[in-house]
Amino acid sequence: MKILRQVYLIALYLLISFELFAQIYSNTNSNLISKKDLLEKVSVLTSDEFEGRLSGSDGYNKAAAYSAELFKSFNLKPAGDEGYFQNLKVEYNKILQPAVFNLLKEGKVFKEYELGRDFIFRGFTGSADVKAQVVFCGYGISQPEDGFDDYKDVNVNGKIVMVFKYHPRWQKEGIEIKNGSIREKSRLAFEHGAKAIIFVSFPNDKKPQGVIGSILDGEGEHLITFPQLHISIEAADDILEQTGYKLKDLQSKIDSTKQSFSFNTYSKVHVIATAEYNKQAPTMNVVGIIEGSDSVLKKEFIVIGAHLDHVGSQAGKVIFYGANDNASGSAGVIQIAETLSKSRSSLKRSVIFVLFASEELGLFGSKHFVKSPPVNPDKIVAMLNLDCIGHGDSIQIGNGKSAPVLWQLIKKIDEKSSGLMVERTWAGGGADASPFHDIGIPSAYFVTTNSYEHLHERTDRVDTLNPELYEAIVNLAYSSLIELASGNYQKEKIVNEN
Incomplete structure (x- = not known):
């Protein structure tokens, strides 16, 4: 009987020990957050x-309302101007139907191009029927004072200009291209x-850029009656057909001579752009807080954020879903918030969760937050900034040269988990981490290596993500956040190293 009692006590001890170990393991396991939960949230954020x-x-x-409702369900403390919303205003341009780009011959439609495949309007296109x-005008540079003017020998009055989207990668002695x-x-x-104006990509790139959605236009006044579109290289070659040139020939000629080469193609096209512009459109960041459990350290904060916005849709039928950019980061922040909301006592410092607006336009959401x-x-x-974390083959943590102690902390955590973090890093923040870096807050930019294969293309969908890598990087961010919120890390001084 005594032996049986001892066996029972040993078994009970082992059972309790196992359950205790399982509980400890579950609290430190690097894969508390599952790809299934992450992909479900990405699927919602990328819905029509x-x-x-x-x-x-x-x-x-x-999308902001959906995210705020989730924050509310996690019992995050609202930290916006009105509940979870931190309000700001940004430029906004809604592209509507009709949206037309056709090649004409003898006044009739010779070739009809498809929106989203053969052409796309720039985010801040103006409206007109033209x-x-x-007229091909090279790189679209006009600096006659420096001896370089793509408009010098051509008459573009009343015509449509076609130029390379970007400036040349070469420099000409004595000229600083503006x-x-x-x-x-x-x-x-x-x-x-x-x-x-028609923009074209560089045809001689190893992988030429396709027609992509983009709203990053730069500073200056909006040209409300001036259409801007980006066409495929194939469509550009159609326009050039009767000249004897292909677009690749023109890039090679200009790049080799570093001289302007502009001419009338004599091809005629029909463009209809329809848009509604608002210079001060209301938008919002989504902000919530989990307060720390330590009476002193809860007055210190760790921010974890991601931009919620992408580049939208056109004419009610072409949608840029932005699964990797940046539904992946937003879903990661939301899932980390949900997981931490169930174990608040593990946090000594307070944590601010923020989904930024208007990163694509120029970091306006994160700048407003700061x-x-x-x-x-x-x-x-x-x-901690999560941006484009769902596609690629490994993990990069940016800003390690400016916040090396923070970077090393994350690296050590990775070495004990997925081991997918590469050595490459940089200085100066990056994306929505930049405004924080600029005011002396150490930041880490979580991004996957080779992440931009589908950047701003319609193929940036849930089915082109790498679920295993995505799960690994979000769990690394989660574990890093836990470590930072524990109080073990002390705020470091930014290093100005390039």
Whole structure:
């Protein structure tokens, strides 16, 4: 009987020990967050209902409302101006139907191009109905004072200008090529009398850029009656067909001579762009807080954020879903918030969860957050930014040269978990981490290596994500956040190293 009692006690001890171990393991396991939960949230954020989440749009507002409801269900403390919303205003341009780009011959449609495949409007296109000849103007540079002017020997008045989207990668001695933004190139064409502008990618790149959605236009006034579109290399070659050139020939010629080469193609196209512009459209960050459990350290904060916005939709039928950019980061922040809301006592410091608006336009959401923070910014110990974390083959943590102690902390955690973090890093923040870096807050930019294969393309969907890598990087961010919120990390001084 005594032996049986001892066996029972040993068995009971082993059972309790096993359960205790399992509990400890579950609290430190690097895969507390599952790819299944992450992908479910990405699927919601990339649904047609949210229309590509362009800041200022109804679709973005719905995505923000969905996120705020989740924060509320996790019992996060609201930290916005009104509940979870921190309000700001941004430029917004809604692209509507009709949306037309056709090649004409003898006044009739010779070739009809498809929106989203053969062409796309720039995010801040103006509205107009234009039938005109196309004039090729190289890189769209006009600096006659420096001896380089793509408009010098051509008449573009009343015509449509076609230029390379970006400035040349070469430098010409004695010339500093000035502002090459989309808005600046459009302004130059407009001032020379053009009625619209067509942008083309570099055909000689190893992987030429396709027609992508983009709203990053640069500074300056919106040209409300001036269409801007980006066409495929194939469509550009159609326009050039009767000249004897292909687009790749023109890039090679200009790049080799470093001389302007502009001419009238004599091809005629029909462009119809329809848009509604709002210079001060309301939008919002989504902000919530989990307070720390330590009476002293809870007055210090760790920020973890991701931009919720993407580049929207056009004409009600072409949607840029933005699964990797950046539904992946937003879903990661939301899932980490949900997981931590169930184990609040493990946090000594407080944690601010924020989904930023308008990163795609120029970091306006994160800049607004830093300018009007919900807490004293001096009390923010560190910032973790999750951006484009669902596609690729390994993990990069940016800003390690500016916040090396923070970077090493994350590296050590990775070595004990997935081991997927590479040595490559950089200085200066990056994306929504930059405004924090700029005011002296150490930051870490979580991003996957080779992440941009589908950047701003319609193929950036849930089915092109890497679920295993995605799960690994979110768990690394979660474990890093736990370590930072434990109080073991002390705020470091930013290192100004490039």
